[in-house]
Amino acid sequence: MATARTRRPRISQDDIDPDADLIEQLAAHVPMRAMVVMAHPDDTEFACGGTVSVLCRDGWDVQIVVTTSGNKGTKDPEVTAQWLAGEREEEQRHAAEIMGAREPIFFGFPDGYIRNDDELRGLIVRQIRIHQPELVITWDGFRPGFNHRDHRLTGQATYDAIYPAADDHLYYPLDKDEGLTPHRPIAMLLAGTNDPDYHVDIEPVLQTKVRAVLAHRSQMGGRNEEQMLRMWRERAQRERATSADEQPIEPALRESFRKVLLRR
Numbered sequence: 001m002a003t004a005r006t007r008r009p010r011i012s013q014d015d016i017d018p019d020a021d022l023i024e025q026l027a028a029h030v031p032m033r034a035m036v037v038m039a040h041p042d043d044t045e046f047a048c049g050g051t052v053s054v055l056c057r058d059g060w061d062v063q064i065v066v067t068t069s070g071n072k073g074t075k076d077p078e079v080t081a082q083w084l085a086g087e088r089e090e091e092q093r094h095a096a097e098i099m100g101a102r103e104p105i106f107f108g109f110p111d112g113y114i115r116n117d118d119e120l121r122g123l124i125v126r127q128i129r130i131h132q133p134e135l136v137i138t139w140d141g142f143r144p145g146f147n148h149r150d151h152r153l154t155g156q157a158t159y160d161a162i163y164p165a166a167d168d169h170l171y172y173p174l175d176k177d178e179g180l181t182p183h184r185p186i187a188m189l190l191a192g193t194n195d196p197d198y199h200v201d202i203e204p205v206l207q208t209k210v211r212a213v214l215a216h217r218s219q220m221g222g223r224n225e226e227q228m229l230r231m232w233r234e235r236a237q238r239e240r241a242t243s244a245d246e247q248p249i250e251p252a253l254r255e256s257f258r259k260v261l262l263r264r
Protein backbone atom coordinates (compact mmCIF):
# COMPACT_ATOMS: atom_id res chain seq x y z
CA MET A 1 0.00 0.00 0.00
CA ALA A 2 2.67 2.50 1.05
CA THR A 3 4.79 1.76 -2.01
CA ALA A 4 1.83 2.14 -4.35
CA ARG A 5 1.16 5.55 -2.82
CA THR A 6 4.69 6.84 -3.13
CA ARG A 7 4.81 5.90 -6.83
CA ARG A 8 1.95 8.20 -7.73
CA PRO A 9 3.25 11.36 -9.44
CA ARG A 10 2.57 14.46 -7.36
CA ILE A 11 0.57 17.15 -9.15
CA SER A 12 -0.01 20.67 -8.02
CA GLN A 13 -3.31 22.38 -7.41
CA ASP A 14 -2.97 24.15 -10.75
CA ASP A 15 -3.02 20.87 -12.68
CA ILE A 16 -6.50 20.03 -11.45
CA ASP A 17 -9.07 20.52 -14.20
CA PRO A 18 -12.06 22.15 -12.48
CA ASP A 19 -14.44 20.59 -15.03
CA ALA A 20 -13.25 17.00 -14.57
CA ASP A 21 -14.10 14.79 -11.59
CA LEU A 22 -12.09 15.93 -8.57
CA ILE A 23 -11.74 12.67 -6.64
CA GLU A 24 -10.81 10.71 -9.79
CA GLN A 25 -8.09 13.23 -10.64
CA LEU A 26 -6.70 13.20 -7.12
CA ALA A 27 -6.73 9.40 -6.95
CA ALA A 28 -4.72 9.21 -10.17
CA HIS A 29 -2.02 11.60 -9.02
CA VAL A 30 -1.48 12.04 -5.33
CA PRO A 31 -1.16 9.92 -2.20
CA MET A 32 -4.77 8.96 -1.53
CA ARG A 33 -5.16 10.56 1.88
CA ALA A 34 -8.28 12.36 3.07
CA MET A 35 -9.25 14.02 6.33
CA VAL A 36 -12.79 14.69 7.53
CA VAL A 37 -13.18 17.41 10.16
CA MET A 38 -16.64 17.47 11.72
CA ALA A 39 -18.22 18.88 14.87
CA HIS A 40 -20.10 15.94 16.41
CA PRO A 41 -19.94 12.16 16.45
CA ASP A 42 -22.47 11.23 13.66
CA ASP A 43 -21.89 14.38 11.53
CA THR A 44 -19.52 12.44 9.26
CA GLU A 45 -21.95 9.58 8.72
CA PHE A 46 -24.94 11.82 7.93
CA ALA A 47 -23.10 14.46 5.88
CA CYS A 48 -20.55 12.37 4.02
CA GLY A 49 -20.67 8.75 5.21
CA GLY A 50 -21.30 7.56 1.65
CA THR A 51 -18.36 9.54 0.32
CA VAL A 52 -16.06 8.27 3.07
CA SER A 53 -17.21 4.71 2.30
CA VAL A 54 -16.50 5.22 -1.43
CA LEU A 55 -13.03 6.62 -0.65
CA CYS A 56 -12.17 3.76 1.71
CA ARG A 57 -13.48 1.20 -0.78
CA ASP A 58 -11.20 2.69 -3.42
CA GLY A 59 -8.11 2.50 -1.21
CA TRP A 60 -8.00 5.98 0.32
CA ASP A 61 -6.61 6.40 3.81
CA VAL A 62 -9.27 8.44 5.66
CA GLN A 63 -8.78 10.12 9.04
CA ILE A 64 -11.88 11.45 10.80
CA VAL A 65 -11.42 14.30 13.31
CA VAL A 66 -14.32 15.25 15.62
CA THR A 67 -14.06 18.59 17.41
CA THR A 68 -16.67 18.06 20.19
CA SER A 69 -17.62 15.00 22.20
CA GLY A 70 -21.30 15.46 21.34
CA ASN A 71 -22.08 15.40 25.04
CA LYS A 72 -25.36 17.36 24.83
CA GLY A 73 -27.07 15.16 22.24
CA THR A 74 -29.83 13.72 24.44
CA LYS A 75 -33.26 14.54 25.87
CA ASP A 76 -32.95 11.78 28.49
CA PRO A 77 -32.87 13.43 31.96
CA GLU A 78 -31.02 10.42 33.44
CA VAL A 79 -27.99 10.78 31.15
CA THR A 80 -24.88 12.69 32.26
CA ALA A 81 -22.63 14.60 29.86
CA GLN A 82 -19.59 12.46 30.83
CA TRP A 83 -21.41 9.19 30.18
CA LEU A 84 -22.78 10.45 26.88
CA ALA A 85 -19.34 11.66 25.70
CA GLY A 86 -17.84 8.19 26.26
CA GLU A 87 -20.79 6.48 24.59
CA ARG A 88 -20.75 8.75 21.53
CA GLU A 89 -16.99 8.44 21.03
CA GLU A 90 -17.37 4.66 21.11
CA GLU A 91 -20.19 4.88 18.55
CA GLN A 92 -18.00 7.07 16.32
CA ARG A 93 -15.15 4.54 16.53
CA HIS A 94 -17.52 1.78 15.47
CA ALA A 95 -18.93 3.87 12.59
CA ALA A 96 -15.41 4.67 11.31
CA GLU A 97 -14.58 0.97 11.37
CA ILE A 98 -17.73 0.13 9.37
CA MET A 99 -16.77 2.68 6.68
CA GLY A 100 -13.14 1.53 6.64
CA ALA A 101 -11.63 4.75 8.03
CA ARG A 102 -8.87 5.03 10.66
CA GLU A 103 -9.66 5.27 14.35
CA PRO A 104 -11.10 8.80 14.78
CA ILE A 105 -9.37 11.61 16.64
CA PHE A 106 -11.45 13.50 19.22
CA PHE A 107 -10.61 17.01 20.39
CA GLY A 108 -13.27 16.70 23.10
CA PHE A 109 -14.56 20.28 23.25
CA PRO A 110 -17.98 20.48 24.91
CA ASP A 111 -20.94 20.23 22.56
CA GLY A 112 -22.26 23.70 21.66
CA TYR A 113 -19.11 25.62 22.69
CA ILE A 114 -16.85 25.47 19.62
CA ARG A 115 -14.88 28.65 18.95
CA ASN A 116 -12.83 29.39 15.86
CA ASP A 117 -9.80 30.35 17.95
CA ASP A 118 -6.03 29.74 18.08
CA GLU A 119 -6.43 26.59 20.11
CA LEU A 120 -8.84 24.85 17.72
CA ARG A 121 -6.96 26.00 14.60
CA GLY A 122 -3.66 24.79 16.14
CA LEU A 123 -5.16 21.35 16.79
CA ILE A 124 -6.47 21.10 13.22
CA VAL A 125 -3.15 22.34 11.76
CA ARG A 126 -1.32 19.66 13.75
CA GLN A 127 -3.57 16.91 12.39
CA ILE A 128 -3.10 18.19 8.83
CA ARG A 129 0.68 18.16 9.31
CA ILE A 130 0.57 14.64 10.80
CA HIS A 131 -1.79 13.10 8.27
CA GLN A 132 -0.87 15.21 5.16
CA PRO A 133 -4.28 14.85 3.44
CA GLU A 134 -4.75 15.91 -0.19
CA LEU A 135 -8.51 16.15 0.29
CA VAL A 136 -10.30 17.63 3.32
CA ILE A 137 -14.05 17.33 3.90
CA THR A 138 -15.66 19.67 6.44
CA TRP A 139 -18.84 21.64 7.08
CA ASP A 140 -19.57 24.69 4.94
CA GLY A 141 -18.82 27.31 7.61
CA PHE A 142 -20.08 30.19 5.50
CA ARG A 143 -23.59 28.98 4.75
CA PRO A 144 -26.10 31.69 5.66
CA GLY A 145 -29.31 30.92 7.53
CA PHE A 146 -30.17 28.16 9.99
CA ASN A 147 -27.06 26.26 11.07
CA HIS A 148 -25.53 24.74 14.22
CA ARG A 149 -22.78 26.98 15.63
CA ASP A 150 -20.45 23.97 16.11
CA HIS A 151 -20.88 23.09 12.42
CA ARG A 152 -20.34 26.67 11.27
CA LEU A 153 -17.29 27.30 13.47
CA THR A 154 -15.68 23.89 12.87
CA GLY A 155 -16.01 24.57 9.13
CA GLN A 156 -14.52 28.06 9.45
CA ALA A 157 -11.66 26.92 11.71
CA THR A 158 -10.79 24.10 9.28
CA TYR A 159 -10.77 26.54 6.37
CA ASP A 160 -8.56 28.96 8.32
CA ALA A 161 -6.25 26.17 9.52
CA ILE A 162 -5.67 25.02 5.95
CA TYR A 163 -5.07 28.50 4.63
CA PRO A 164 -2.75 30.02 5.52
CA ALA A 165 -1.62 28.26 8.71
CA ALA A 166 -0.92 24.57 7.98
CA ASP A 167 1.40 25.23 5.05
CA ASP A 168 3.48 27.95 6.72
CA HIS A 169 6.08 26.77 9.24
CA LEU A 170 5.93 30.02 11.18
CA TYR A 171 2.37 29.23 12.26
CA TYR A 172 2.37 26.85 15.24
CA PRO A 173 6.19 26.49 15.06
CA LEU A 174 6.32 23.96 17.92
CA ASP A 175 5.03 21.32 15.46
CA LYS A 176 8.51 21.43 13.91
CA ASP A 177 10.04 20.03 17.12
CA GLU A 178 7.92 16.92 16.59
CA GLY A 179 9.28 16.57 13.06
CA LEU A 180 6.00 17.64 11.43
CA THR A 181 6.23 19.37 8.06
CA PRO A 182 3.97 22.09 6.62
CA HIS A 183 1.32 20.88 4.20
CA ARG A 184 -1.43 22.25 1.99
CA PRO A 185 -4.18 19.93 0.79
CA ILE A 186 -5.16 20.20 -2.88
CA ALA A 187 -8.90 20.50 -2.39
CA MET A 188 -11.73 20.77 0.12
CA LEU A 189 -15.29 19.51 -0.13
CA LEU A 190 -17.74 21.53 1.98
CA ALA A 191 -20.74 19.59 3.25
CA GLY A 192 -24.13 21.03 4.16
CA THR A 193 -23.82 23.79 1.57
CA ASN A 194 -26.67 25.72 -0.07
CA ASP A 195 -24.75 25.84 -3.29
CA PRO A 196 -23.38 22.39 -4.19
CA ASP A 197 -21.28 21.88 -7.30
CA TYR A 198 -19.89 18.42 -6.62
CA HIS A 199 -21.87 15.21 -6.19
CA VAL A 200 -20.75 11.74 -5.15
CA ASP A 201 -22.78 8.70 -6.19
CA ILE A 202 -23.44 6.79 -2.97
CA GLU A 203 -25.79 4.13 -4.39
CA PRO A 204 -23.09 1.37 -4.32
CA VAL A 205 -22.28 2.06 -0.66
CA LEU A 206 -25.71 3.06 0.69
CA GLN A 207 -25.89 0.03 2.96
CA THR A 208 -22.47 0.84 4.46
CA LYS A 209 -23.55 4.45 5.06
CA VAL A 210 -26.76 3.31 6.74
CA ARG A 211 -24.88 0.85 8.96
CA ALA A 212 -22.42 3.59 9.94
CA VAL A 213 -25.29 5.98 10.75
CA LEU A 214 -26.97 3.27 12.81
CA ALA A 215 -23.75 2.73 14.78
CA HIS A 216 -24.76 5.97 16.54
CA ARG A 217 -27.28 4.05 18.59
CA SER A 218 -27.75 6.77 21.23
CA GLN A 219 -29.00 9.08 18.46
CA MET A 220 -30.98 6.73 16.28
CA GLY A 221 -33.88 5.75 18.56
CA GLY A 222 -34.04 2.08 17.58
CA ARG A 223 -34.44 2.59 13.82
CA ASN A 224 -33.37 -0.38 11.70
CA GLU A 225 -31.40 -0.85 8.52
CA GLU A 226 -34.37 -1.63 6.30
CA GLN A 227 -36.30 1.47 7.40
CA MET A 228 -33.27 3.67 6.83
CA LEU A 229 -32.50 2.26 3.39
CA ARG A 230 -36.12 2.76 2.37
CA MET A 231 -36.16 6.30 3.80
CA TRP A 232 -33.04 7.34 1.86
CA ARG A 233 -34.26 5.79 -1.40
CA GLU A 234 -37.73 7.37 -1.07
CA ARG A 235 -36.24 10.76 -0.30
CA ALA A 236 -34.08 10.59 -3.43
CA GLN A 237 -37.10 9.60 -5.54
CA ARG A 238 -39.20 12.39 -4.07
CA GLU A 239 -36.52 14.96 -4.78
CA ARG A 240 -36.33 13.73 -8.34
CA ALA A 241 -40.11 13.83 -8.80
CA THR A 242 -40.46 17.37 -7.45
CA SER A 243 -37.32 18.81 -9.04
CA ALA A 244 -37.92 22.03 -10.94
CA ASP A 245 -34.88 21.36 -13.13
CA GLU A 246 -35.55 19.92 -16.57
CA GLN A 247 -32.54 17.64 -16.11
CA PRO A 248 -32.61 16.30 -12.55
CA ILE A 249 -29.19 16.22 -10.91
CA GLU A 250 -27.34 12.93 -11.33
CA PRO A 251 -26.70 10.71 -9.52
CA ALA A 252 -30.07 10.33 -7.80
CA LEU A 253 -28.60 8.93 -4.57
CA ARG A 254 -25.84 11.33 -3.77
CA GLU A 255 -23.94 13.42 -1.26
CA SER A 256 -23.39 16.97 -2.41
CA PHE A 257 -20.62 19.44 -1.65
CA ARG A 258 -19.14 22.77 -2.58
CA LYS A 259 -15.73 22.13 -4.15
CA VAL A 260 -12.81 24.39 -3.17
CA LEU A 261 -9.45 24.11 -4.99
CA LEU A 262 -6.62 25.42 -2.84
CA ARG A 263 -4.33 27.05 -5.34
CA ARG A 264 -0.78 28.02 -4.47
Ligand SMILES: [Zn+2]
Nearest residue numbers: 039040043148
Ligand atom coordinates in the same frame (compact mmCIF):
# COMPACT_ATOMS: atom_id res chain seq x y z
ZN1 LIG B 1 -23.65 17.91 14.29
